[in-house]
Amino acid sequence: MSDDPFDIFVVATPGLEAPLAAELRALGWEPETQPGGLTIRGTWRDVWRANLMLRGATRILARIGSFRALHLAQLDKRARKFPWAQVLRPDLPVRVEATCRASRIYHAGAARQRIERALREELGAEITSDAAMVVKVRIEDDLVTISLDTTGESLHKRGHKEAVAKAPMRETMAAMFLREMGYDGSQPVLDPMCGSGTFVIEAAEMAAGMAPGRSRRFAFEQLASFERAEWDGMRKAVKPQLPAPRFFGSDRDAGAVRMSIANAERAGVAGCIRFEQCQIGDLERPDCPPGIVVVNPPYGARIGNKGPLYGLHAAMGEMFRDRFRGWRIGIVTSDAGLAKATGLAWQAPGPIVAHGGLKIRLWQTGPL
Structure with a gap:
């Protein structure tokens, strides 16, 4: 597992960015507020800890890389060279979501197809519409940013609440x-x-x-970068009273x-x-x-x-x-x-x- 830091995007409920920023600071991170959430720098251990410990976040996205692409052929070429195998397992299916904004590549569906083809042909992964592992591709100002949804089900699903009332508060x-x-x-x-x-x-x-995430599983447990023993140690280190x-x-x-x-x-x-x-x-x-x-x-x-x-x-x-x-x-x-x-x-x-x-x-x- 690489210890090189990368950007981690913490998705917030719109309107609750400020208390989430305070929570992140209390846990030792230095967040930067952006539209839709907050960005912190960290390693895969920070991704695990954020999923385990944050009470106010909706989900945690690991921004695993970016490159410029001015047209679909360039996107295809660079997607094929992307080091997918460092983070994704070829034996598990993947789903791709793509958005385009203010870029020469403007067709999100075509962009998604190029990424799917690279994953299928270079990594050997199956592409399915219901895969638990989601690759998010955002193309903005011709910059292609690739993120992984490391959470899975929304973080408000703590894993121990079966019964809910009408119009429940998350x-x-x-x-x-x-x-x-x-x-x-x-x-x-x-x-x-x-x-x-x-x-x-x-x-x-x-x-x-x-730890709010103590009772559930996370998408990052299916990544090639995941280390079970270290994760188990992180969970056991939380000593509630x-x-x-x-x-x-x-x-x-x-x-x-x-x-x-x-x-x-x-x-x-x-x-x-x-x-x-x-x-x-x-x-x-x-x-x-x-x-x-x-x-x-x-x-x-x-x-x-x-x-x-x-x-x-x-x-x-x-x-x-x-x-x-x-x-x-x-x-x-x-x-x-x-x-x-x-x-x-x-x-x-x-x-x-x-x-x-x-x-x-x-x-x-x-x-x-």
């Missing part, structure tokens, strides 16, 4: 919203509409120092509570989270120091008529003011009117974040 987004609220693992966290438990499970894992039980999830739906408990058990954090079935109006302040309340309430796009939601948000705001003095409140919503209906003293809302076709934002208060 784990990657939940972790970054917690980070935006200043969560560092030491504060109590409560979600009074916990759904499948994502916010409190992420918070408990962060406090425990768990369960925190005190200071995480609280509740939901009016008994099925959601059962789902959350099952997900927390699979994640290994059930011992430090208390889940209960509870209407939000009956919520009691936990017996612990003030911390963070974070909630992803219904915001109309999911359930149709918004009228009752204004009353729900007003009652929720009143309950927080009455019972949660000293706590900080965070609400994720697509509707500024619903946030304002709480009557809480909001700070400037966070950036717009794309979530399932909706544009949502985090609204947060200072300590009540």
